[in-house]
Amino acid sequence: MPNDRTMTNATPAATVVGAGICGSWAALLLAEAGLAVTLHERDDPDLKSSTSHWAGGMLAPDCESDGAEPVVVRLGKRSLDLWSSHLPDVPMEGSLIVAHPRDRSELDRFARQTSGHRRVDEDAIASLEPALAGRFRSGLFFPSEGHVEPRAVLPALHEKLRARGGTIRFGSEVDPAVLTGLVVDCRGIAARGDQPDLRGVKGETVLIETPEVTLTRPVRLMHPRWPIYLIPRPGHRYLIGASSIESEDASGVTVRSALDLLTAAYTLHPAFGEARIVELGTALRPAFPDNAPRIEVRGEHIAVNGLYRHGFLLAPALAEIVAGYVTTGARDNEVMRWS
Amino acid sequence: MTATHAATGASRLTLYGQEVSSRLLLGTALYPSPAVMEEAIRASGAEIVTVSLRRESAGGRAGDAFWRIIRSLGLKVLPNTAGCRSVKEAVTTAELARELFDTPWIKLEVVGDDETLQPDVIGLVEAAKILLDDGFEVFPYCTEDLTVATRLVEAGCRVVMPWGAPIGSGQGLMNRHGLRTLRARFPDVTLIVDAGLGAPSHAAEAMELGYDGVLLNTAVAKADDPIAMARGFALAIEGGRLAHEAGLMPPRDFATPSTPVVGTPFWHAAG
Numbered sequence: 001m002p003n004d005r006t007m008t009n010a011t012p013a014a015t016v017v018g019a020g021i022c023g024s025w026a027a028l029l030l031a032e033a034g035l036a037v038t039l040h041e042r043d044d045p046d047l048k049s050s051t052s053h054w055a056g057g058m059l060a061p062d063c064e065s066d067g068a069e070p071v072v073v074r075l076g077k078r079s080l081d082l083w084s085s086h087l088p089d090v091p092m093e094g095s096l097i098v099a100h101p102r103d104r105s106e107l108d109r110f111a112r113q114t115s116g117h118r119r120v121d122e123d124a125i126a127s128l129e130p131a132l133a134g135r136f137r138s139g140l141f142f143p144s145e146g147h148v149e150p151r152a153v154l155p156a157l158h159e160k161l162r163a164r165g166g167t168i169r170f171g172s173e174v175d176p177a178v179l180t181g182l183v184v185d186c187r188g189i190a191a192r193g194d195q196p197d198l199r200g201v202k203g204e205t206v207l208i209e210t211p212e213v214t215l216t217r218p219v220r221l222m223h224p225r226w227p228i229y230l231i232p233r234p235g236h237r238y239l240i241g242a243s244s245i246e247s248e249d250a251s252g253v254t255v256r257s258a259l260d261l262l263t264a265a266y267t268l269h270p271a272f273g274e275a276r277i278v279e280l281g282t283a284l285r286p287a288f289p290d291n292a293p294r295i296e297v298r299g300e301h302i303a304v305n306g307l308y309r310h311g312f313l314l315a316p317a318l319a320e321i322v323a324g325y326v327t328t329g330a331r332d333n334e335v336m337r338w339s
Numbered sequence: 340m341t342a343t344h345a346a347t348g349a350s351r352l353t354l355y356g357q358e359v360s361s362r363l364l365l366g367t368a369l370y371p372s373p374a375v376m377e378e379a380i381r382a383s384g385a386e387i388v389t390v391s392l393r394r395e396s397a398g399g400r401a402g403d404a405f406w407r408i409i410r411s412l413g414l415k416v417l418p419n420t421a422g423c424r425s426v427k428e429a430v431t432t433a434e435l436a437r438e439l440f441d442t443p444w445i446k447l448e449v450v451g452d453d454e455t456l457q458p459d460v461i462g463l464v465e466a467a468k469i470l471l472d473d474g475f476e477v478f479p480y481c482t483e484d485l486t487v488a489t490r491l492v493e494a495g496c497r498v499v500m501p502w503g504a505p506i507g508s509g510q511g512l513m514n515r516h517g518l519r520t521l522r523a524r525f526p527d528v529t530l531i532v533d534a535g536l537g538a539p540s541h542a543a544e545a546m547e548l549g550y551d552g553v554l555l556n557t558a559v560a561k562a563d564d565p566i567a568m569a570r571g572f573a574l575a576i577e578g579g580r581l582a583h584e585a586g587l588m589p590p591r592d593f594a595t596p597s598t599p600v601v602g603t604p605f606w607h608a609a610g
Contacts, residue, residue, distance in 0.1 A: 067371035113563055192404075199373075199404030246405035256422075289408065291372035 011036045014182040014326070017174055019043075020052035021150065021311045022304050023186030024157040025319035028086070030184070031164035033323045039166060042173035042190075045155070051188055052150055054205060054283040056231050056241045057312045058218055059083060059146040060095050062116030063227075064310060069292040071334050072310055075317035080146065082316035087156060091217070092146035095229075096120070096128055098139040099222035100267065106222040107140065117142045131213050131269060147218050148312055149233055176301065184322060185303040189286040195296075198305060200248040200284030204257045205241035207233070208265065210275035221264050228264040237278060240265050244309065253280040285309050293318055295336045297325070350584065352552050354498055354529060355444070355476040357415070359386040362546070363576050364417065364531065365569070366556025367391070373408045375565055380412060383569035388414050389446055389554065391421040392436050406439070417478060419446035424459075426466045433470055445470060446478040446500070446533075446554075456506045460487040464494060471495040480533050483517035485524060492528055499525065500533035500554060503545065507557045509537025512544055522549045539568075539575030546579025547587060 012035050016027040019041035027039040047053045061076025083090045097117070099107035111117065117140040126133035128141060158168055176185040177194070185191060192198045215238065218231045231239045240261045258280060265272040288294055288306035293314050296303040302322055307314050324330040351358045365385040370376035380388060390409055409416060418436030423429040426449065433445040449466055451459030458481055467477045471494055479491050483501040491499055501521060504510030512518060513535070522530060532545040533554040542553045553576055562568035 069372070109561065199408075248403060287372075289372060289377070290374035 012182065013038070014184060015040065015174075015176075015179050016184045016186060017176045017179075018050075018186035018188060018190070019047065019154070019158070019168065019170070020050040020186065020188055021055070021154065021315040022052075022188065022307055022318065023184070024052075024154055024161070025082075025315040026184050026186055026304060026322050027166055027168075028157055028161045028164065029316075029319040029323040030326065031161055031166040033327045035182070035326070037161065037164075037166040039158075039161065039168045040172040040174045041168065041170050044170050045158075047154060051283040051285060052154060052311055054203070054281040055150045055311055056205065056218075056229060056239055057148040057150045057153070058095070058229060058231065059090070059092075059148065059313055060142065060218070061313060062114055062142045062145060063095055063097070063220065064313065065115060066110055066113045066227075068310070069290060071292050072314065075293070075335070076310065076313045078317040078320070079313055079315065080144070082320060083146065083148065086160065086316070087148075087153060090146055090148050090153075092144070093217035094128075094141055094143040095145045095147075095218045095220060096125070096132075096139060096141055097220045097222065098125065098132065098136040098268070101137070103222040104138075107138070110222065111140055114140075114142075116144055129215055129217070129219065131215060132219070135269065145218075147231055150312065152234075153312075176303075180300075182300045182326065183302065185301065186305070188305060188307070189284045191303065191305055192286070195303065195305060197288055198286055199246075199289075200250070201287050201308065202245040202247045202250060203242040203283055203285055203309065204245075204253045204261065205239055205281040206253070206258060206261045206265075206277060207237060207239050207279040207281065208262075208272065208275040209235065209237045209278050210272060211236045212271040212274060213238075213269050219268065221268055223260075223264060228261065230265055230268060238265070238272075238275070241281075242309070248284060250282050250284045253282050285311075293335055295321060295325075295332075296339060297336060298339050302326075350580075352529070354387075354478075359415070360384075361386045361573070361576075362552040362580055363542075363573055364389060364533075364552060364554040365559065366554070367409060368556055369560035370565060373405065376560070377408070377412065379559055379565040379569040380414070382566045383559070383573045385569075385573075386414055387417050388412065389417045389419050389556070390440070392418050392432050392439070415444075416440045416442060417444050417446050418442065419480075420448045422450065423448060424450045424453075426462045426469070429462070429466045430469050433466075433475060434473075437475070443474060443476045444478065445475050446480060448480045458482060458502070460484060463487070464490045467491055467496055468494045478531070483514050483521060485517070485520055488521055488525065492525060496528075498529040498531065500531045502534045503532045503541060504535025506534045508535050509558055510535050511537060511541035512548075515544075515548065518545070518548055518550070539571045542572050543575040543579035543582075546576055547582050549583050552576075 014030045014035045016023045016039045027037045031037040043049045061073045065073045120139045120141045176183050189200050215232045218229045220229045243257045287308040291308045293306045321332045361384045363385045364387045366389045420429040420432040429449050449459045449462040478498045504513045529551045531552040536555045559569045
């Protein structure tokens with residue numbers, strides 16, 4: 001195993017807890033840095049109990065500057081590079097934002113609060129997404145953004161980790177507090193008992209399938225309450241997400257939320273009315289009060305959490321910060337805290 | 340109206356026997372984060388915050404973390420029944436709210452139209468009666484319709500909250516005449532303009548009309564800088580209230596110099 005560190009004779013070891021997107025990236029970059037990594041995950045490889053399994057997989061740092069803290073945008077942009085360098089097949093087709101005429105003021109507000117976009121008219125929308133020709137008169141295009149399919153990239157990251165000599169133990173529920181050595185706690189909402197100001201924010205999604213509409217990139221529909229995206233998935237599928245509700249009840253999707261999400265798809269294109277509903281999903285996003293991520297360091301115990309609705313966007317950059325700190329002591333004072 | 344001296348600030352607002360200094364009631368939805376929300380509330384000086392209680396959060400555990408943040412603000416909480424579309428739903432939600440927040444206060448909303456979120460004023464009066472009978476102190480969200488307000492007051496509401504414009508529209512006061520009529524007709528009822536305000540000037544105008552307070556959410560939460568906007572509204576509301584208490588000058592058709600014109604011999608010649 002490569003080891004460019006000159007600390008001790010033995011290969012330094014790291015234990016990562018949680019194989020969602022945060023732990024998977026942390027484990028991979030620590031392994032790349034030369035550590036002997038063991039990744040523990042309480043779930044099986046399907047990861048259905050992980051928030052990441054239900055995520056949209058948007059890589060949209062420019063869009064997120066609407067409301068998110070600047071650190072989210074900064075880390076998000078760094079993450080785009082890491083996604084591209086590690087998984088070159090990740091689609092970087094940009095994001096398209098459209099609004100119905102009566103939500104035009106929402107679009108204007110969004111344009112004012114974000115950067116990295118250009119206005120697109122009806123023709124430009126039609127050339128980007130022919131399926132939407134004639135349906136919207138104006139929109140915004142964010143060219144430097146991408147998206148991933150969470151259920152494909154998590155196994156891909158795990159494969160890369162194994163190729164670097166890492167070990168993954170599924171079905172292994174461990175308490176980071178009782179582990180010794182270097183421990184990276186990436187349990188997300190499951191760590192709430194140890195991080196009192198962590199809270200869950202409910203998100204709901206609907207997965208639909210139809211061969212009648214083809215979209216090549218995530219399309220966001222301006223909505224007065226939630227950012228609703230349709231994200232293309234393989235096999236003519238589209239993930240519609242997501243609601244954002246200050247509730248920690250993840251027991252299921254409400255009828256009201258399902259109606260809101262499905263109506264958004266239907267108003268984007270009426271052919272979605274004939275799509276098949278494949279799955280309704282709900283999960284809790286782990287968030288701190290500022291909705292920004294945090295790396296808490298207590299000796300050899302590092303907790304990465306609070307990725308909120310930006311898990312796939314932030315995980316690579318946060319993993320890089322963790323790996324940098326472990327190997328060189330480099331500190332990122334915007335996200336790191338010591339206790 | 341309570342007479343006050345400008346030096347001591349505007350008079351206090353009384354809601355079902357409870358007094359507060361700030362005449363701004365602020366909603367807690369749509370902020371970029373709870374941290375920004377908390378700062379905006381502090382900047383606004385609001386002493387009352389409204390909290391939406393969706394029915395799915397029943398049971399008390401759900402939403403715990405967010406509500407812990409709300410409680411930690413140490414402010415009075417006015418739970419609301421936002422999103423309820425029937426009398427029964429609104430009453431059930433109100434009962435839940437009383438349990439969760441340990442308060443008889445309830446901002447009563449019964450949605451009558453999904454597009455405009457216009458209140459179902461008929462269901463509203465019915466739900467208000469049920470809740471008042473059950474010991475609630477009801478803050479009904481209504482339109483500026485005089486008859487509806489009369490029914491609510493007859494039912495026992497001591498606070499009435501007509502809209503300025505539809506929720507989230509930012510249109511300001513759509514019907515000044517209607518709002519003025521309510522003020523004139525109910526001099527002893529606490530009247531609060533709830534919803535539809537987009538700019539601090541809208542809030543100032545409501546206060547100048549003699550309204551007792553203003554309730555808003557979107558205009559602050561969705562501003563580029565919610566904290567600065569919260570302060571902007573607070574200042575406008577205080578300014579509008581002081582102006583109302585000070586007595587606004589009536590408008591005139593012609594300019595009248597504010598500096599005395601002694602020594603201008605032909606001041607009347609042009610007339």
